[in-house]
Amino acid sequence: QSVLTQPPSESGTPGQRVIISCSGSSSNIGSNYVYWYQQFPGTAPKLLIYRNDQRPSGVPARFSGSTSGSSASLAISGLRSEDEADYYCAAWDDSLFRPVFGSGTEVTVL
C-alpha cells in the first residue's frame, strides 16, 4: 500500500480542467514539499512540479500544483490528448525517514 493516496484514474474531455488529488499525512505532505511526475507508457517519468507549485523549464503553464494541509493537488487546465499519462505525487516522510510515492493516477482524455 502506498503512503500517499491517489485516485486510480481521472478523465476529462479536451479543454476541461482535471484535478488529481494526493492525500498524505502530517509527516509527509503536511510538512514537506510535494513533487509531481508524469509518465507515458514505456518511458521514464518526468518531473512536472517541484516544491509544491513550481514548474521546471519547459512544462506548460496548464499544469499547476497546490497543497492544503496534508493533501496536494495537480491541476491540468485545457486538457489535451497528449496529457494522457500516469501521474505520481511524491514527498519526503519525516516518520518513515524515506521518500514516498503516491499510487499513481491514470488520466484519460475522452
Added chain:
Amino acid sequence: EVQLVESGGTVVRPGGSLRLSCVVSGFTFEHYGMAWVRQAPGKGLEWVSNTNGYGVNRGYADSVKGRFTISRDNAKNSLYLDMNSLRVEDTAFYYCARVLEGWEIPSFDYWGQGSLVTVSP
C-alpha cells in the same frame, strides 16, 4: 545536454546477484545526489536507494536494505546498484535519477531510460 544511461539489467535466478550501472554526462556529477527508483511491470514507482554527491550518505528502502548497495565513482561519472539475494519481487525496471534538491528529497529532475531486471526461476 544531461544524459543518464543505465545498463546491466538481465534475467537472473532467485538468490542471484547483479550490478546495475548508470553513466551520466552533461553536468558535474559530484554536485548532485543520485537515486535508484524501480517500477514493477504495470505497477507504480518505488524508491529504492539514494546517495549524496560524495557517496558518504546512503539510504535504502526496507524492501532492499541489507541486500542492495548503492555506490558511485565520481571520476567515472557513474552510479551503481549492487543487488544480492535477488527475489522474484525485485523484478522491475530500474531507473537512475538525478536529485534536484539535497540527496534524500524525491526531487528527481533527470531520469535514465530504465534497465529491466527479471528475477525468475
